[in-house]
Amino acid sequence: MRAGSLPTASHQDGTYPRPQLVRPQWTDLTGPWEFTVGYSNGAPDTVGFDRTIRVPFPPESVASGIAEPNGLHSVWYRSSFAGAELESAGWVPGRRLILHFGAVDWEARVWVNGVLVSTHRGGQSPFSADVTHAIDPERENTIVVHAVDDPDDVSILRGKQDWRDEPHAIWYHRTTGIWQPVWLEAVAPVAIDGLVWTTDIPAAGVDVEVSLSDLPAAGAWLHVEVAYEGEVLAQTRTLVQSRFETVRMRLPRQANGQQYEELLWSPGHPILIDAVVRLEPADGDDSSVDEVASYFGMRSVEATASTFMLNDRPTKIRAVLAQNYWPESHLAAPSAAALRREVELILSLGFNTARVHQKAEDPRFLYWADRLGLMLWSETASAYSFDRRAVSNLISEWTSLVKRDLSHPSIIAWVPLNESWGVQHIAHGPRPRALSRSVADLTRALDGTRPVISNDGWEHTSSDIWTIHDYEGDPEVLAHRYRDRHSLEAMLHGFGPAGRRLYVDDGAPAEHPFMVTEFGGVSLASDNDKDWGYSTVGSSAEFTARVCALIRAVALAEPLSGFCYTQLTDTGQETNGLLNQDRTPKVDVARVRAAVRGGTVRSTV
Secondary structure, eight states, X not given: OOOTTSOOGGGOOSOSSOTTSBOSOOXXXXXXXXXXXXXXXXXXXXXXXXXXXXXXXXXXXGGGTOOOOSOOOEEEEEEEEOHHHHHHTTOOTTSEEEEEESOEESEEXXXXXXXXXXXXXXXXXXXXXXXXXXXXXXXXXXXXXXXXOOTTOTTSOOTTBOSSSSOOTTOBOOOOEEOSOEEEEEEOSSOEEEEEEEXXXXXXXXXXXXXXXXXXXXXXXXXXXXXXXTEEEEEXXXXXXXXXXXXXXXXXXXXXXXXXXXXXOBTTBOOOEEEEEEEEOTTOOGGGOEEEEEEEOBOOEEEOSSOEEETTXXXXXEEEEEOOOBTTTBTSOSSHHHHHHHHHHHHHTTOSEEEETTSOOOXXXXXXXXXXXXXEEEEOOOOSSOSHHHHHHHHHHHHHHHHHHTTOTTEEEEEOOBTTTTOTTTTTOHHHHXXXXXXXXXXXXXXXXXXXXXXXXXXXXXXXXXXXXXXXXXXXXXXXXXXXXHHHHHHHTSBOTTSSBSBXXXXXXXXXXXXXXXXXXEEEOOSOTTOBOSEEESSHHHHHHHHHHHHHHHHTOTTEEEEEEEOSBOBTTBOOOSBOTTSOBSSOHHHHHXXXXXXXXXXXX
């Protein structure tokens, strides 16, 4: 059951927007679109388009061609497609045409030829629309998108988007409207809508949950085949009885206890196993067959009483905080290649993990992390307020993001809240604490295979890892603070270095690993009085020395199961990156890499 036309999902080029559910034909709709600002209550046929924007870059950014950073509330887009785009998407009469959006910030309405085909809320989550009924294959078809993103609404998930007109401190320019890919693809009348992969290493098992767009006629079959480097590991054929089928397979090769580790995914050994999932109708009509390529990784993660475990082995998390923000394109990557480059840069500095901060990143970044061997902490943007709307927005968007990303082997932890953002009074408010506990438990209910950090940095409730944010600038003080488990336990029962309680839930805290998940933040002094960091040094040599000393202080701390250095790149006025905004290094890379890995090396300068 091999499909020659399908790409090999584990070795794609990184341009396809949905890397774990790949079809051979699709049409990229990014590029120049018509654009305008305003018309808050307008209808598509009343909007006057007066500018051109380059999608998917937000209009606040230079890359978009608009570069209007302040106060956008209501924005409109218009584009078109015709026969050539339909053909490249694989559409022929009898098939359905799907219009996909990677992300639109924050609320979107979409029309095709004047027909409303989709509404969506949530600035980081994907959505799609079946537009078959709205298109005319004999003429040009028009897409109109209206995005509303109220800059004064503190109940929506904003992350690091500033509420002021000019970015300040750790806050950056806003992102409005389309900021991830837009594409078309044709599918069969009944199609594969989603795949979720889970693996069971002791049982040598693989499960895939297959979601279908509709229930096919009786007698349809699902075929699943998994292979590694051309060797078929398992295949199965299942009679379809519902829209949601779970297919279970056992990998005989994996059952050999003497060689089972050969197929396990890890940073130094990022093995990806390819899969083909095929839906065949009962009537044998080839035009109604739907087939997709996918991949998964076999690995397990666990937070024990004192250690983080990867594949049942103690593993030290050596992470860097990654804002994944570019000066020319803001939250949107400047290109698909830039997403691969970001992963490569992180690995080159010696880190084995990235914490993508206050942002759900483009799935193509997750693909390169899967393929190149970078572990990830998956975080979401936070709201700025605690109210019923903020709670509803968090639960809805986070649920969608976990569903989107839970098959990626690179993701090793979930982080739904950070530093009490959106739950500001968690230390003495029962409702914020209830949200912290409930969103952590919701995450476990949705996945259950990864640790959950209820509120990264302090004021933990039901976390699986105790995380601490500590911007102490003296490496000796830092090393002394984390010298033994007793010191950490004292913090857990009292106050952390930021003067905040580390644990605020009822009852005694359970035993979990400790990690310092934000520290460093060193800035190199300049003539710009807007530059910002947690501490400042005066020369390049002093900068590298301070960074390495701080990293070494936590990397060598025996009681810590991991750390996360702040941060990878300078971002706007926040100039505490290891790299400049253009991704050139500010540090001696070899020395930093040695420090991250717990050693030393002489300067190469």
